[in-house]
Amino acid sequence: MRRTEYPAAIRDLIAQLRQMPGVGPRSAERIALWMVRARSDHPEQIARAITDTRHSIRACNLCGFFAAGEICEICGDSARAAELLCVVEQPTDILPLEKTGVFRGRYHSLGGKISPLDHVDPDDLRIKELLQRIDRENITEIIFALPADVEGESTTNYIVDLLKDKAISLTRIARGIPAGGGLESADELTLAAALSGRTKL
Numbered sequence: 001m002r003r004t005e006y007p008a009a010i011r012d013l014i015a016q017l018r019q020m021p022g023v024g025p026r027s028a029e030r031i032a033l034w035m036v037r038a039r040s041d042h043p044e045q046i047a048r049a050i051t052d053t054r055h056s057i058r059a060c061n062l063c064g065f066f067a068a069g070e071i072c073e074i075c076g077d078s079a080r081a082a083e084l085l086c087v088v089e090q091p092t093d094i095l096p097l098e099k100t101g102v103f104r105g106r107y108h109s110l111g112g113k114i115s116p117l118d119h120v121d122p123d124d125l126r127i128k129e130l131l132q133r134i135d136r137e138n139i140t141e142i143i144f145a146l147p148a149d150v151e152g153e154s155t156t157n158y159i160v161d162l163l164k165d166k167a168i169s170l171t172r173i174a175r176g177i178p179a180g181g182g183l184e185s186a187d188e189l190t191l192a193a194a195l196s197g198r199t200k201l
Contacts, residue, residue, distance in 0.1 A: 010032055010033075010036060013032040013035065013036075014028045014029050014032045015028075017031050017032055056068055059091070060072035060074075060075055062075040062106075062108075062133065063075055063091075063094070063106060063107045063108050063109055064108065064109030064110075064111060064126060065091045065094050065107065065109060066091060074098070075106060079104075080104055080105060080106055081104050081105045081106075082105070082106060082138065082139075083105070083138055083139055083140040083141065084103070084104070084105025084106065084139075084141050084143065085105060085106055085107070085108055085133070085134075085137075085139050085141070085142050085143070086103060086105055086106070086108070086142075086143045086144075086145055087108050087110065087130065087143070087144050087145065087146065087159070088107060088108070088109050088110070088145050088146065089109070089110055089111075089112060089113050089146050089147060089152065089155075090109055090110075090111065090112070091109045091111075093109070093145065094107045094109065097145065103143075105141075105143075108126070108129070108130050109126065110126050110127065110130070110146075110155065111124075111125055111126050112124065112125050113125070113146060113147065113151040113152050113154075113155040114151060114154050114155045115151045122158060125155070127158075127159060127162070130159070131162065134163070134168065140168060140169060141168065141169040141170075141171060142163070142168055142170050142171070143171050143173060144156045144159070144160075144170070144171070144172040144173070145172070146172075148175055148189070148193065156172065174193075174197040175190070175194065175197055176190060176191075176193055176194025176195075177190065177191075177194050
């Protein structure tokens with residue numbers, strides 16, 4: 001006897017939902033069944049919001065962050081320190097830095113990091129756009145906020161080498177013990193970064 005399954009449309013919806021990050025088979029099934037059985041128009045509202053967002057949001061022409069127009073709110077803010085530029089790996093790295101309220105400069109997202117094993121070369125990143133911004137804008141300091149892994153380090157070193165002849169201050173964000181963290185829970189690399197990045201009191 002043939003095993004009973006959901007109709008093809010529901011199976012396809014579950015398969016599509018499973019492609020979303022963090023959505024496993026059970027979650028996809030629950031979401032799909034909620035959409036099918038919903039008595040309100042919430043599923044349609046979600047579908048409209050997805051479509052509207054896909055059509056209205058684009059990458060900022062300058063920094064790569066999410067924008068509704070040519071440039072994002074950060075790049076369009078004349079009150080920000082235009083001479084400070086923070087280089088990050090992905091556009092999603094910008095918001096955590098913004099939430100601190102400490103950095104008042106601008107950003108540049110590379111869209112990834114150099115990784116030969118993943119076939120990501122410098123030409124695949126927004127390094128050329130970064131160099132053009134440096135030539136065009138009055139930038140005095142570049143702060144690197146790339147991941148503290150092998151690929152992040154090699155990407156930072158690659159760009160630093162390209163900028164060695166420019167009269168620009170090149171810095172990187174400090175690394176070390178997180179606020180509220182103890183030494184016993186930190187790994188050796190974190191402790192080494194904390195020691196080498198120590199500051200005067």
